[in-house]
Amino acid sequence: xxxxxxxxxxPDAAAPAKPSLExxxxxxxxxxxxxxxxxxxxxxLLCFLVYELWSGARLAIGKFxxxxxxxxxxxxxxxxxxAFPLIFGTLISSLVALVIAVPLSLGVAIYLxxxxxxxxxxxxxxxxxxxxxxxxxxxxxxxxxxxxxILRKSVFPLLRDVFGFLPLFQGAIYGPSMLAAGIILSIMVxxxxxxxxxxxxxxxxxxxxxxxxxxxxxxxxxxITTVVPYARSGIIGxxxxxxxxxLGETMAVTMLIGNRHEIAASLFAPGYTMAAAIxxxxxxxxxxxxxxxxxxxxxxxxxxxxxxxxGARLLIWRVARGxxxxxxxx
Amino acid sequence: xxxxxxxxxxxxxLAPPLAGAQTLTGAGATFPNPIYTKWFDAYNKKxxxxxNYQSIGSGGGIRQFTEGTVDFGATDGPMNxxxxxxxxxxxxxxxxxxxxxxxxxxxxxxxxxxxxFDGNTLVDIFMGRITKWNDxxxxxxxxxxxxxxxxxxxxxxxxxxxxxxxxxxxxxxxxREWKDKVGYATSxxxxxxxxxxxxxxxxxxxxxxxxxxxxxELIYAISNKLPYGAIKNAEGKFVEPSLESVTAAAASAxxxxxxxxxxxxxxxxGAASYPISSFTWLLVPKDAKNPAKAKLLKDFLTWMITxxxxxxxxxxxxxxxxxxVVGLIEARLPTLKAGGKSIASN
Numbered sequence: 194x195x196x197x198x199x200x201x202x203x204p205d206a207a208a209p210a211k212p213s214l215e216x217x218x219x220x221x222x223x224x225x226x227x228x229x230x231x232x233x234x235x236x237x238l239l240c241f242l243v244y245e246l247w248s249g250a251r252l253a254i255g256k257f258x259x260x261x262x263x264x265x266x267x268x269x270x271x272x273x274x275x276a277f278p279l280i281f282g283t284l285i286s287s288l289v290a291l292v293i294a295v296p297l298s299l300g301v302a303i304y305l306x307x308x309x310x311x312x313x314x315x316x317x318x319x320x321x322x323x324x325x326x327x328x329x330x331x332x333x334x335x336x337x338x339x340x341x342x343i344l345r346k347s348v349f350p351l352l353r354d355v356f357g358f359l360p361l362f363q364g365a366i367y368g369p370s371m372l373a374a375g376i377i378l379s380i381m382v383x384x385x386x387x388x389x390x391x392x393x394x395x396x397x398x399x400x401x402x403x404x405x406x407x408x409x410x411x412x413x414x415x416x417i418t419t420v421v422p423y424a425r426s427g428i429i430g431x432x433x434x435x436x437x438x439x440l441g442e443t444m445a446v447t448m449l450i451g452n453r454h455e456i457a458a459s460l461f462a463p464g465y466t467m468a469a470a471i472x473x474x475x476x477x478x479x480x481x482x483x484x485x486x487x488x489x490x491x492x493x494x495x496x497x498x499x500x501x502x503x504g505a506r507l508l509i510w511r512v513a514r515g516x517x518x519x520x521x522x523x
Numbered sequence: 524x525x526x527x528x529x530x531x532x533x534x535x536x537l538a539p540p541l542a543g544a545q546t547l548t549g550a551g552a553t554f555p556n557p558i559y560t561k562w563f564d565a566y567n568k569k570x571x572x573x574x575n576y577q578s579i580g581s582g583g584g585i586r587q588f589t590e591g592t593v594d595f596g597a598t599d600g601p602m603n604x605x606x607x608x609x610x611x612x613x614x615x616x617x618x619x620x621x622x623x624x625x626x627x628x629x630x631x632x633x634x635x636x637x638x639x640f641d642g643n644t645l646v647d648i649f650m651g652r653i654t655k656w657n658d659x660x661x662x663x664x665x666x667x668x669x670x671x672x673x674x675x676x677x678x679x680x681x682x683x684x685x686x687x688x689x690x691x692x693x694x695x696x697x698x699r700e701w702k703d704k705v706g707y708a709t710s711x712x713x714x715x716x717x718x719x720x721x722x723x724x725x726x727x728x729x730x731x732x733x734x735x736x737x738x739x740e741l742i743y744a745i746s747n748k749l750p751y752g753a754i755k756n757a758e759g760k761f762v763e764p765s766l767e768s769v770t771a772a773a774a775s776a777x778x779x780x781x782x783x784x785x786x787x788x789x790x791x792x793g794a795a796s797y798p799i800s801s802f803t804w805l806l807v808p809k810d811a812k813n814p815a816k817a818k819l820l821k822d823f824l825t826w827m828i829t830x831x832x833x834x835x836x837x838x839x840x841x842x843x844x845x846x847x848v849v850g851l852i853e854a855r856l857p858t859l860k861a862g863g864k865s866i867a868s869n
Contacts, residue, residue, distance in 0.1 A: 266712065267712055269710050269711060270706035270707070273712075452718025452719070454712070463718070469681075473720060476579055477682065477685075478709075479606070479708075
């Protein structure tokens with residue numbers, strides 16, 4: 194700032210030397226300032242958000258403390274609140290979603306970049322991206338009217354017959370369940386995982402493929418031993434993006450998960466997620482403690498998301514370092 | 524832009540526009556939103572008074588009313604003592620229409636036979652103590668019905684709602700255990716069952732799962748032609764839910780002259796009363812700050828209890844207020860004040 198005013202005071206001294214550069218630096222200063230403001234706005238917003246959640250949850254934090262995340266009672270009448278089933282449900286439904294979505298979308302991505310004829314690459318990729326544009330309430334309705342009847346009549350009984358020895362697939366079949374929510378989530382996160390990993394796979398240099406093929410690998414071997422390992426940090430990034438979406442998804446999940454504050458070993462049993470509980474109860478929550486408990490849930494959801502994302506970054510970082518060593522070994 | 528235009532623009536922003544005096548804002552319950560919207564629209568055409576209503580839920584309605592951000596609130600469950608204290612007791616509950624809750628079920632075996640329930644059986648069902656449809660407690664109430672030997676699956680609302688409030692308020696009157704373990708509120712800690720979001724969520728789960736039983740709002744059940752049971756009322760009669768039987772429940776509720784209208788009409792006396800009924804209320808300040816708005820609100824309330832407005836409620840399948848309650852409201856409206864003075868009437 195002082196440099197600028199000095200220049201204004203003595204225009205003749207500086208101006209003749211590099212006139213164009215001077216003008217440039219003046220507008221650059223403004224531009225830089227604006228961008229800095231924009232960049233600062235995001236962390237500020239985040240701080241404000243955390244502060245808001247924390248101050249909203251203060252009442253519940255004071256009463257329940259850390260027990261909130263380990264206890265399971267949720268009783269708005271007696272104002273006893275514990276969010277463990279919600280945290281459990283959020284994590285498990287997202288995990289189920291990833292278990293289904295990741296292999297599928299990775300398969301699609303590999304097929305589209307490595308094997309598919311040119312004519313169908315674009316249409317398939319386009320159709321898959323369209324899935325991302327469908328509002329989640331539509332997924333929820335489709336889940337209630339189409340998916341759940343199919344699951345209850347055919348898929349769940351089959352799973353129980355074949356895998357019934359696992360506790361995961363035992364017990365009564367209602368329809369709305371952890372598994373139903375996981376399946377709808379997997380459909381919702383697939384376009385994200387698929388399109389990002391497709392971009393990443395396309396970015397793998399052709400020399401890598403050629404080298405692998407030249408060494409006598411089949412196309413399948415080239416993909417598995419060379420292309421995918423080369424792209425793995427990017428693929429993990431794609432999975433994290435999908436996970437983020439799954440953790441926070443609200444509408445479709447609450448319509449399919451059965452909304453029961455309970456922890457069950459079986460995936461056929463109903464469950465509940467943090468986002469669903471907030472959406473369900475916030476508008477009609479009357480008591481201060483009830484509202485505060487919901488804000489606490491939001492705070493916990495925020496923390497869970499941050500922890501999961503930080504863990505994922507760490508994973509990417511380690512994998513990326515590993516891939517360097519890996520290529521050296523090859 | 525000149526300074527003058529800026530000044531004018533500023534003045535326009537700051538000064539309340541002339542029409543502002545003719546506008547009221549309210550917020551609250553979602554259940555009566557269709558009839559409120561219709562009333563406000565009809566009233567606007569009639570008097571050019573504009574009433575904006577946000578159906579954000581009863582909880583939000585009570586909060587916004589308490590904070591004074593709206594001219595009136597609306598709720599499906601009456602405010603409790605501590606909430607009233609938070610407004611310095613400056614609130615009058617004005618009943619507007621009535622709603623009822625029906626018990627719906629999916630039991631293909633029974634055909635067209637309407638099942639019958641009573642309070643104690645419903646407590647046992649929603650407590651999880653009755654797990655089969657051919658349980659003798661259900662069979663005793665339904666001698667003719669062929670009750671199958673299948674699991675009984677309970678479905679309840681997962682979102683906080685006035686429907687849950689009314690239903691649990693009813694169950695609460697029958698069982699000490701229910702009172703101790705569950706209680707009544709817009710959302711409770713259900714001992715058993717699946718949670719469906721909204722009336723439509725409960726309905727879908729009941730429709731899809733054989734042996735399911737749930738509760739939904741009467742209007743929703745009527746317009747979607749759901750099967751529902753008859754409920755034993757306080758006189759021992761089994762009454763089917765209908766607009767008439769709900770109005771009858773309110774008529775026989777025996778409100779006293781100085782009532783604050785916060786009355787539960789579940790399990791009301793009277794042979795024709797449907798027992799799972801409830802008022803829904805507008806929350807109005809007893810002593811408003813703004814005299815102009817207070818007058819608008821009072822005029823609207825006066826119109827709302829006229830037959831002209833109450834008939835609209837019936838068109839939308841809301842049970843209208845019985846004449847006893849209309850009379851009580853009519854007598855109460857003149858006591859509304861603004862700035863400590865009574866409000867001029869037309």
